[in-house]
Amino acid sequence: MRRSSVLGLVLALAGVAAVASGHGGPQFGKPDVVTSGSYSLVLPTGLQAGAAYIPDDNPLTADKIALGKLLYFDPRMSNDKSLPCAACHNPFHGFADPARTSKGVGFKLGARNSPTIINRLFSKEQFWDGRAEDLEKQAHGPLTNPVEMAMPSETVVVGRITAIKGYAPLFQKAFGSPQVTMTKIAQAIASYERTVLSGASPYDRFQNGDKRALSASAQHGMELFSGKANCQVCHAGFNFTDESYHNLGVGMDKPKPDLGRFDQTKAETDRGAFKTPTLRNVTQTAPYMHDGSEATLHQVVDFYNKGGVKNPQLSKEVKPLNLQDDEIDDLVAFLESLTGEVQNADPPASLPQ
Numbered sequence: 001m002r003r004s005s006v007l008g009l010v011l012a013l014a015g016v017a018a019v020a021s022g023h024g025g026p027q028f029g030k031p032d033v034v035t036s037g038s039y040s041l042v043l044p045t046g047l048q049a050g051a052a053y054i055p056d057d058n059p060l061t062a063d064k065i066a067l068g069k070l071l072y073f074d075p076r077m078s079n080d081k082s083l084p085c086a087a088c089h090n091p092f093h094g095f096a097d098p099a100r101t102s103k104g105v106g107f108k109l110g111a112r113n114s115p116t117i118i119n120r121l122f123s124k125e126q127f128w129d130g131r132a133e134d135l136e137k138q139a140h141g142p143l144t145n146p147v148e149m150a151m152p153s154e155t156v157v158v159g160r161i162t163a164i165k166g167y168a169p170l171f172q173k174a175f176g177s178p179q180v181t182m183t184k185i186a187q188a189i190a191s192y193e194r195t196v197l198s199g200a201s202p203y204d205r206f207q208n209g210d211k212r213a214l215s216a217s218a219q220h221g222m223e224l225f226s227g228k229a230n231c232q233v234c235h236a237g238f239n240f241t242d243e244s245y246h247n248l249g250v251g252m253d254k255p256k257p258d259l260g261r262f263d264q265t266k267a268e269t270d271r272g273a274f275k276t277p278t279l280r281n282v283t284q285t286a287p288y289m290h291d292g293s294e295a296t297l298h299q300v301v302d303f304y305n306k307g308g309v310k311n312p313q314l315s316k317e318v319k320p321l322n323l324q325d326d327e328i329d330d331l332v333a334f335l336e337s338l339t340g341e342v343q344n345a346d347p348p349a350s351l352p353q
Contacts, residue, residue, distance in 0.1 A: 034121070036060035041121075044199025044341050045208065048238050051122045054194065055134060058187045063174040065344075068192030070170070071185060073347050076160060078149035079105050085142070085189070088114040091345040094284025095196060100292030105150035111258065113292035116285050118342060119278050121194040122239050128274045128290045129261050130245065135190035140182065154182040161185065166352025192344070198280045201340030214337055221334025224323070229304070229331055233317045240279035240338065247272040248318055249309025250289045258291065271313045283339045297332045 032049035034041040037059035043049060054060060071077060075084040088102040089095045097114035104110060112128055120126070126138035142148040143157050151157045161167050161180045168178035175184050203222075205213035214222070225231045236242045245261040252272045261270035274290045288294040294303055305328065307320035323331070 034060075041195060044197055044204075044343060046199035046201065046204030046238055046340070047119070047122075047197060051237070051239070052194075053122065053124045053134070055136065058136060058190060060191055060194065061174065063170070064188050064191040065195055066192075067167075067170045067174045068188035068190065069344070070167075070348055070351060071161070071189050072192050074351050076164065076351075077143060077151075077157065079151050083149055086347065088142075088148070089117050091342070091347065094118060094281045095342075095345070096285040098286065100287050102148075104145070104148040108147040108150075110147055112290050113287060115275075115277055116281070117193045117196055118198045119196075119239050119280050121197060123241075123243055125243070125275070129264050130275055131264050135193055136183075136186045139186035139189040157185065158182055164352055170352065195344040197343045198340050201280070202337040203334075204340060206337070215333060217330045217333040218337045219334075220327075221330035221332065222337075224327055224331050225334055228327070229301075229321055229323060230317065231304075231331075234276045234315075235279050241276045243276065245270060245273035245275050246315040246317065247311065247313045248274075248289075248303075249311050249314050250274070250293060250303075251291055251309075252311040252313075253309050260290065269313065272311060273313070273315070279335060279338050281339045281342065283336050297335055298328060301328045301331055 031045050032043045032047060034043060034049045034052045034054070036054045039060040039062065041052075041060060058064075072085045075082050075087075077084060083105055088097045088104075090097060094116050095118050096116040099114075101110045101112060102114045115128060120135055124134055126132040126135060127141070132138035132141060140154065143151050144154060151160075158180050167180065171180055171184060172178045174188060202213040202218070206219075225235075234242050234244070234246055247260075249272070251257045257272060259271050261273040261275075262268070264270075277285075282288075282297065286295060286297070288297070288300045289303075294300045301323070304318070305321045305323045308314060308318040
């Protein structure tokens with residue numbers, strides 16, 4: 001299927017996304033609220049407002065979020081007008097990509113798996129290697145990347161959006177001026193992405209007292225997660241990530257491995273290290289690892305169970321786990337329990353003209 005059909009597919013399935021996003025679903029416990037300026041963002045159960053990161057120069061507003069959502073789903077943001085942000089970070093695949101590595105404009109193939117944008121509200125540094133200091137900076141990168149959206153320059157991006165007359169009043173509402181700038185585009189997209197949130201999962205219901213929410217297998221897997229399997233050492237906290245960088249050995253046995261964080265810091269301790277992804281909605285974001293090399297959660301657990309791939313910079317936390325087959329099944333059952341509602345996942349009904 002050509003990329004030009006991606007948006008049409010997304011829009012055609014908008015009703016499916018609305019169901020998947022859990023609108024009207026049950027709430028468990030009292031949800032936290034993030035206050036940004038005069039805007040209040042109600043979090044799904046299980047997420048914690050105190051961990052939210054919103055830069056002072058880009059407070060959330062309803063108009064900015066609405067504008068960012070349109071830009072996120074607009075294929076005209078790419079050079080050949082075929083590829084929206086939603087093509088590689090697709091709401092029907094956990095805001096990730098089911099391909100090992102994504103295809104950009106002209107079907108050029110990227111080198112890394114597309115990470116999910118779910119719960120990026122709680123993350124400052126972005127990309128697998130943390131090269132963008134926040135979501136605003138991250139929004140710049142794919143637009144002019146020659147193997148992604150392939151716009152010749154940010155000036156061309158601004159000109160393209162300026163030429164779409166329907167955007168002017170939306171920029172006026174969001175920013176107090178109809179003028180389109182790259183800074184405003186990035187701030188709007190980042191604002192929308194911060195509202196794509198997942199919580200209220202079976203795990204969260206269990207934590208809120210519903211002891212029937214997890215099977216016996218998942219409950220045993222939860223014990224393994226924080227015990228024998230030692231997963232929580234990196235997949236820490238309510239969002240199941242320490243937001244740090246670790247060398248698991250993935251790809252380090254190749255002739256020219258991807259060195260990850262090292263390319264940004266040049267620190268030997270960062271050689272082959274990549275950012276710990278959230279495990280929220282992990283069932284929807286296959287394949288796994290920065291290179292998409294593991295197709296299923298069972299394969300991921302098998303990889304960890306074997307102790308990763310040995311190399312001089314292997315993280316000290318990565319070691320053989322000696323899990324039995326039934327324990328691997330239970331651990332996967334627990335990981336599956338982390339899939340919950342996704343807020344603001346439904347695509348827009350139409351785009352500005």
